[in-house]
Amino acid sequence: MRVLFAGPPFFGLLYPMVPLAQAFRAAGHEVLVATCGRAVGHAAAAGLPAVDCAPGIDPDALYAAMEKGRQGKPPSPGEKNAPPKGKGFSFFSDEMADTMTGIARSWRPHLVVHTPNGVAGQLVAAALGIPSVLHAVGFGHTGRHVAMMNDALADGYARHGLAGPGPIAAWLDVTPPGMSVTGEPHRRYLRYVPYNGGGDLPHWLFGKRERPRIAVTLGTVRPVVDGVSPIEWVIDAARVTDAEFVLALGGADLSGLGPLPENVRPVEWTPLGALLAGSDATIHHGGAGTTLTALDSGLPQLVLGEGADRPANAAAVRARGCGLVPPDPSALAGPDRPGRELVRRLLEDEALATAARETAEEMAAMPSPADMVHRLVELASAHGAT
Template sequence: MRVLVSSSPGLGHLFPMIPLAWALRAAGHEVLVATTADGVEQSARAGLAVVDAAPGLDVYKFFQESSKDSSVDWGQLRELFQTDPAKAAELVAERFAALGDQLSEGMLEAAQGWRPDLVVFEQMDSAGPFVAAKLGIPAVQHNFGAARGTQEVALYAKHTDAYDRHGVTRPTEPAAIIDIATESLGTTQIGWPMRYVAYNAGGKLPDWLLAKRERPRVCVTLGTVVTKLSGVGALTQIVDAAREMDAEFVFALGGSDVSELGELPDNVRLAEWIPLNALLENCDAVVHHGGSGSTFTALTRGVPQLLLPHGADQFDNAAMVRKAGIGMWVEESAVNASHLTKLLEDKEIRAACERVRDENAARPLPVDVVRQLTALVG
């Protein structure tokens, strides 16, 4: 079986699919990743064959320009996610579908030459379902967070011009859906359940990470996108709280400019790239932006979470974490030392984290889903 794995240009979209791609390869199937921007290099680093479906595409410039052309900019969209989530989801679908359309022609050309039997696409990718429809092969949706449902294919196809350019009928649903959200997260199971296996790329671990420590350690991260769009100002209150606490804070910000945070206290350590799953294995709590990768990686490690959502599915993830009792959702301007102390010491939160971690570990592995994909293709 030959499987085309397609992803929007975002590591939070691509990384959750890599364990399934590995499982496909280990089972003897052929895999080709189609994406662009950072996803090309990261796919290659993961040992996967990859094609750049939109060489030279500047994703951040694309979003900046699309925001100018819209009546709602990214700042307003952030507010809209809290006041009118349905309208916000529609706007996000429109923008991501337009982004995916930038990949559609390059992805189609590669697919016509490679001849896949199946497309596996992440839930916000519009190019993969188009390619599958054009080639007449099944398309399977791979969910990656709390914000997911059964209408994404139709919603994104509505805003994808490639169907009209090629005279292809827009699909209304995928052939199947792979879902990684456990039931105790307060979500309804959609499609095939699969264990979330954290993939955060590789990297050399610093000596201090594995050394014996005498006080709690808190990981602080804003993922790979927020710092580029909004800077690190959301962490101002975290820095102030750190000054009051006998705990170590690891700011894993990927080399971002932190000058706006002022002078950092001695118990705050700046870190370059460290695979998040390895970092969280050696932390007692995590503060993050609510990205699906950060949320679910923390979930697999049983680590209490404090979320500072900025936009898109981050609000869904924050609501899910709060509802499941595995952490807190606090406005960034309101965070103080008491919130972080509770995150480290609350026994009910930690018990809930351990329960959800164990439930995720009991779900079918990616290799089990490979069998289902094989049966689907026939």
């Protein structure tokens, strides 16, 4: 069987599908990843065949310019030349749609797997009359959000003679059942297996820890838009906390943070799952992949939760009791230094640690990507795949 994985060009959103794609390959099926920009290389580095469906564009630069232009706020309804609602979060689906559909007609997949933001994949499935499988990436997307992103792709559907998307044949929910906020039809639970890319891991990550270690990250998108200013307060807290703080910021410019205390360790790209396995807690922005990787690690977490789907991810963590969410992240370095107290709680609150461990155990019991392959092969066969 041939399976097309259609993903956004940002590897933080593409990576959650990699374990399922690898499971299909391990089971003997053919896989092709359709995306664009640097994500093509990241898919190839994961050992997956990949194709650039929007050659000549730089998604990272275009998205950063769009975000900075609107300062993180959607355009007002009456704004002149405002893009269609959902355009900013359909992540270049329109730019990829025509090439992706042409490649799919030639390659003839039996199934398309796509993320909520990768609605170009849903268009391909409708154009070819094959099942569309949505691979969720966090807590922030519902059928309503996916419909909004498909509305932004209306021109693409019209170009291919389609009235709109077809139904989603399966919705793969990767959130722990006890935390799930999804009630979509055809939901199937799928264990989230962290894939954060490969890396040359440092020896200190495996050594005995003399003091607690806190991993700090802003993911792959936010540093491009906001720089490292959202974690300035962490440096202040580090000065009064007997712990090691590892800044995993993907090579971002740290000069704006000033001189770093001796207990703050900046690192280059390090796979987050491996870093968390050698840590005791984590502070992060609240991106879907980062939140789920943190939940899988069984570590208490402090989630900033600003922008995009991050508030939804943060709210789910807070509701489960396995993490802290500041009411106003911009005030963490204020006169009363509330960030210092939050870090203390992150390291000392046993209720947080217990809930975090229980959540990781719940995730470990979910159907694995290998289990899901058989179920999706059956789904494709029921729709006529051979």
